[in-house]
Amino acid sequence: MPMTQRILILGGTGDAAKVIDRVATLPKVELIASLAGRTPKPNIPTVGRVRRGGFGGVAGLAQFLQTEKIDLVIDATHPFAAQISHNAAVAATQQGIPRLLLNRLGWQRRSDDCWIDVADQAAAAAVLPGLADRIFLTIGRQELKAFAHLDQLWFLMRMITPPDPPIPPGKVLLQQGPFSVEDEKALMQKYRVGAIVSKNSGGNATYAKIIAARELGLPVVMIPRPALPVGEVVHDVDAVVAWVERQLESRQAPRRDASV
Ligand SMILES: NC(=O)c1ccc[n+]([C@@H]2O[C@H](COP(=O)([O-])OP(=O)(O)OC[C@H]3O[C@@H](n4cnc5c(N)ncnc54)[C@H](OP(=O)(O)O)[C@@H]3O)[C@@H](O)[C@H]2O)c1
Incomplete structure (x- = not known):
């Protein structure tokens, strides 16, 4: 049996x-x-x-x-x-x-993507000064502290549940995806972001932000798996x-x- x-x-x-x-x-x-x-x-x-x-x-x-x-x-x-x-x-x-x-x-870089590959969160934080003043930080809530010392920059931070301090300067958006490419582009334009920080999560659920950055010609600082x-x-x-x-x-x- x-x-x-x-x-x-x-x-x-x-x-x-x-x-x-x-x-x-x-x-x-x-x-x-x-x-x-x-x-x-x-x-x-x-x-x-x-x-x-x-x-x-x-x-x-x-x-x-x-x-x-x-x-x-x-x-x-x-x-x-x-x-x-x-x-x-x-x-x-x-x-x-x-x-x-x-x-x-993971997501694969296309020839029309402008990705900056970094080793980890700390390395991502290190490349931001001089890259842009307003950053879309889309890495969730758990690793924000790696960016908290960057007080000359402004961050748009999106996550599902509220973060624990320390939180980098800027605005926290509590939202759960999926998001459309059009919504992502509108969000990036509304907050005049000049660069994005993303984890290379792969999959479709959060890929819209990568397409939106490509279409807006924005650099994406990409954190590897x-x-x-x-x-x-x-x-x-x-x-x-x-x-x-x-x-x-x-x-x-x-x-x-x-x-x-
Ligand atoms: N986990 C998710 O669903 C998820 C979703 C989206 C993004 N992420 C990203 O992954 C990174 C780490 O997230 P994380 O803290 O969830 O994972 P993690 O760092 O691998 O896990 C931390 C602890 O959470 C508990 N845990 C995690 N997943 C569990 C599960 N499925 N069932 C039971 N316990 C679980 C375990 O606690 P014990 O040691 O006590 O067992 C584990 O040691 C972050 O960057 C986060 O943004 C995770």
Whole structure:
């Protein structure tokens, strides 16, 4: 009799919601989705169980995997959520549980883009003086402090929930995407921004600002992805579903009797 497989999906992204919808249609699976719990209106799965909030580091996650008898882990968190991805890699390895990372591809620079590639947030802050006086800082709320010392500049800062101090000088906009290219262009023009700072998140949900900057001829200071943990990585939802199907097949195939 095939056994039901319990799958933990670390989510918080649109792709995670799609994975949940697709994997839920497979036979003999039970899903638990985990959200960081920071977004007031997250993509809440309509199937399976949902838990919210941190596990308490690697040890807490390893304990959760054991207590909940998790068979497979799918890490479908944001490409910049490096800590939880690292924790998932270590905890799943410790527990001997197969884990897959869904890491959507980053945006590729086009010949008509004006990107300034930097190593990290601190390097992004370092290139801003002299580049423009008014900056659209679209990196979310967690890394604003890297820009807080730039008191000669003015920042338009967009995020979903209010930031904690220190906050760079300027205006905070509390908004949740997706945004259209036309809206992004209008926003950049209204606030007369001369440059943008963005993380290379990839995907469509926030790409409109990159197109808008291109069309307005504005430079984009682009912050690269954090390093990936060791392990199997795929880039789209179809590949996740195929991986789960392979895992289910291999677990549900009848075992050979070693004496035969
Ligand atoms: N996570 C998202 O959904 C998300 C969405 C958009 C952008 N980002 C960007 O990613 C960067 C880091 O964000 P972050 O703080 O969310 O990630 P993170 O730095 O990787 O995670 C920090 C801690 O949050 C908890 N956590 C994160 N995702 C979780 C999940 N799905 N389920 C349970 N706990 C989770 C874990 O706490 P414990 O150690 O206690 O387990 C983790 O150690 C920021 O640049 C942010 O803007 C993240």
